[in-house]
Amino acid sequence: MKSRTRREFGRLTGGLALAALGPQLAASETKARVVVVGGGIGGATAAKYLAASARTIEVTLVEPKPNYTTCFFSNLYLAGLCSLESLTHGYETLAQRYGINVIHDSVTAVDPVAKTLELKSGPKLPYDRVVVAPGIAFNYDALAGYDEAATQAIPNAWNAGPQTQLLRRQLESMEDGGVFLLVAPPDPFRCPPAPYERASLVAYYFKQYKPHSRILILDAKDSFNAQDLFLDAWERHYRGMIEWLPAQFTGGVKAIDVKERSVRTASDTFKAAVVNVIPPQMAGQFAQQIGLVDQSGWCPVDPTTFESKLQPGTHVVGDATNAGDMPKSAFVANSQAKACAFAIAATLTGSERVPPHLFNTCYTFLSPDDAVSNAVSFKPAAGTIKIVDNFVSQVQESAETRHRTAREAHSWYAAFTRDTFG
């Protein structure tokens, strides 16, 4: 490989970029095979960067759904500020430009000894390495009266798609003066500021269309991410509209009554016009099924390669991981996926490994024109991942700064989804 001429390089690269013109060139190589299971942010990024970083790797992405709707920015949709289509991304570019073999199917079994994955439709996929990016699952056992079936009446809306649309319809048909009750989950969960961003943007929607409505948050926690920024914004934008009750006060949510549309805490029962329950979370179903999850409910991983600590040869990225200080966010999934892709590429091609740079950036909307951001750098340390630097927007920033951050957030969305999906 090292002796390959520049001309060959060019040909192959062209083949990668324009798969339609030259997949036959690629097929003649002896290629290492990596299968990525799950086409969310972590999976799509891993597939793309594996394909782009080493042309000697054949990348297959297995994802049942034909496209992916981002959870991030879906609170804007709930507030009527964007369409769900604008948050939906297909896999065509990954297939066409990067030559990734995209299979819309589910993996039903893994044989880590024979190194094969079994697809629901029947065939077996051989692999040298597998990357699993299953996202989150909901722990319905933790909330009496709330399960998969209940989500048809009381949405969780924590995977963007039909659940988000259902919640939007309920908010739209709610009469002015109603209460929107949001049950916020215990740590750790996907996207720590998101329940509170949701409250903010729904309040924005109410302020425009249903000014007498209120929002009540029943939290499983006693404090929450960026609480000072949220409380300050709620006071400035939505005075008196949002009430937050910590677990310390309520004793925690004990049960959901779907028929009554009410939520029972240790001390009270709260009835509301619209209820959104964000349940406690754990690693996605597939990770549980193939034994990647420990007693924490999440997948322990090596902090530099994201190889499972429970199953060598299998890597896990994204929300399903227990990655030390790294929160469960799209940016983290993207950052981990790159580190993982480069580590796998280095292993399979025998090239040198560069220590990973791990990051999180998150933009949070307090109103459409008032956004804050957070930037955190991490490094692998003592078998886990630790925060190095953590910067957050300040409470007393000018309206202009906040407006700029909001505009930046939209640009970031465009760049980030391009980075992930092609």
Added chain:
Amino acid sequence: MFTPAPRVQVPSAAANGEVFPVKTLISHQMETGLRHDDQGNAIPRKILNKFICRHNDVVVFSVDLHEAIAANPFIEFYLRATESGRLEFVWEEDGGGIYVLEHHLTVA
């Protein structure tokens, strides 16, 4: 206009002389007076500076709250009662605002 929403959790009944918990929470920004707006002007202090709990008009517990009390003040405390009657919870705000909740306690 904004109305702080005081909430109290307290049992409706207690045994004579038994200790029972009281939890209170009130939505309030607790503006410290230490902050400036984006023009650089100081934002005036507006906090709840006093919390009082009375049982049949007798003060049984109170707190002086200063700027370092977190927004949405939460106070959990423990009372003992030997007679039934009215529990009154009062928050006093800078500038004279007063927020009151009442609760009937039966002591058996």
Added chain:
Amino acid sequence: MAAASMCWSTTSLSLNDVVVIRAMSKGIGDRKFRDGAGLSMRKMIAVSIAVGSFILLADRSQAANRDGGTQLAAMCASCHRLDGGDGGIPTILGMGPEMLTRAMLAYRSRERPSHIMRAIALSLSDEEIATVARYLATLNK
């Protein structure tokens, strides 16, 4: 690492490479056009070349990954479009290595305000900043 970096700084694209980039630019240019952006043809070509060279160099760096430029640039790509698209997040294409290095150092010292860029700049060594700056500069050639 230093030796490899020096090697990169003197590397330029050969004629062969450029031919490949043109071939790639066709498809990508089409898509860009569909996006309806009011780009001039000249900018379109520049944009396409940038994307092409990103992929190309990513692949090439296989042979010289000691440099780490690809991996560092991948980090930038989470927020900065490396295809020339712009908006609230400034493009980092078309900046000379010196300019980009200066900017990163200014973020690190807080001379330029941005807590996101500050976190990034603090996480990179001087050498890594130089590497990624050189790497990004090659994308725009």
Added chain:
Amino acid sequence: MEKTRPLGFTRRTVLTAAVAGSTGFASAALTSSPPPNGDAVDLVKRLTGKTPTASDRLHLVMPQVFPNGYTVPLTLLIDSPMTESDHVRRVSVLAPRNPLVEVATFHFVPQRSEPRVSTRIRLAEPQYVLAVAEMNDGTLLMTETWVEVATNGCK
């Protein structure tokens, strides 16, 4: 932020002014530099004119490390029978490295309230938080606990 409560005020102002409903706007306008870290006894002495005794009857329970300084949990427990002859009158919580040192004073009533209370406070920086209890005989008991916060909760 820059402002700090004066350290020269008497015990009476610290422990009782608020009872009369006149917590100090005035004091917020006065300035002084923060006391040296760990010099708790000296601080209490200067605030009250009395020497406090470190006591294990006082329990100030706070997390040693907390991610934000904005809403740090605090629980106070005092070992006391709360009889007329032996009780705690009040407990003040002080955060010496906050821009304003006083946090709260809890007033207890013998046979009516238990000396046990929880709340949430703001801390500007990592510091020792102090609790000073005034017993019915006028003696002062004191305890302190180190709390490290990652962000300034006082701005």
